[in-house]
Amino acid sequence: MEKLTLLELSKATLKRLVNLEERDLATLEWLQVDSISLTAEEQQQVQFVQSRLHRYRAHLMNEATLWARVIYPLLGLAEQGNIQAWAGVPLQAQYVHFEIEGIADGVLGKAAMDGIESPYLVVVETKRGVENQNPLFQLYGQILAAAHINWENNGKSPQEMFGCYTIADSWTFVRAEIDGFDSDKPTLQIEASREYSEPSEAPTILKILKGIVARHLHQTRSGE
Numbered sequence: 001m002e003k004l005t006l007l008e009l010s011k012a013t014l015k016r017l018v019n020l021e022e023r024d025l026a027t028l029e030w031l032q033v034d035s036i037s038l039t040a041e042e043q044q045q046v047q048f049v050q051s052r053l054h055r056y057r058a059h060l061m062n063e064a065t066l067w068a069r070v071i072y073p074l075l076g077l078a079e080q081g082n083i084q085a086w087a088g089v090p091l092q093a094q095y096v097h098f099e100i101e102g103i104a105d106g107v108l109g110k111a112a113m114d115g116i117e118s119p120y121l122v123v124v125e126t127k128r129g130v131e132n133q134n135p136l137f138q139l140y141g142q143i144l145a146a147a148h149i150n151w152e153n154n155g156k157s158p159q160e161m162f163g164c165y166t167i168a169d170s171w172t173f174v175r176a177e178i179d180g181f182d183s184d185k186p187t188l189q190i191e192a193s194r195e196y197s198e199p200s201e202a203p204t205i206l207k208i209l210k211g212i213v214a215r216h217l218h219q220t221r222s223g224e
Helices: 011-017 040-055 063-077 135-154 198-222
Strands: 002-005 019-022 083-094 098-112 115-125 159-167 170-179 187-197
Touching: 002 011, 011 019, 011 135, 040 063, 040 198, 063 083, 063 098, 063 115, 063 159, 063 198, 083 115, 083 135, 083 198, 098 135, 098 198, 115 135, 115 198, 135 159, 135 170, 135 187, 170 198, 187 198
Parallel strands: 002 098, 019 187, 115 159
Antiparallel strands: 083 098, 098 115, 159 170, 170 187
């Protein structure tokens, strides 16, 4: 049984253990947010976040400050019902031939009394400095771990998952489908968005987050 940690993942390792299918950037229906509206309160809070970004240089902030001022406020605004935003969420899963574990910087998911029960969107805040690694493969690992947790909870296959990685004040989203949880080599299908800049596109980022949450709630209620 091979043991993997999220921070050490590479594309070569992932392709050896899973069938990885990445789609080219395209017009994706889950990114079409024109029909999603923001309440007056949400608009005010988004404007407040943006105003702070214009006063400070996000690229000079440390990770903890970036998380508090830039990333988590928008995650929190996307909460609905029992879908909540949490930070520092441990993820652990055991597939047929490998185990994967680590800490997600952030999660939007179904909350229980003691934390997140079913993660639906996972977030990687890209670390800076000489230890910096490609955040995409760490995100793929988080998605694999979170999808397995959800599969254990509801038995659905494939599992739809979402994720995003942030670099300073920019966001890139991915949608994934994971299948073959009890097979020798599970399948991970990925489609990715373009990069969104929070100083100029914070309302769009929040609409994408709200759309993802609404999608999850609809599927849960309809039993899809």
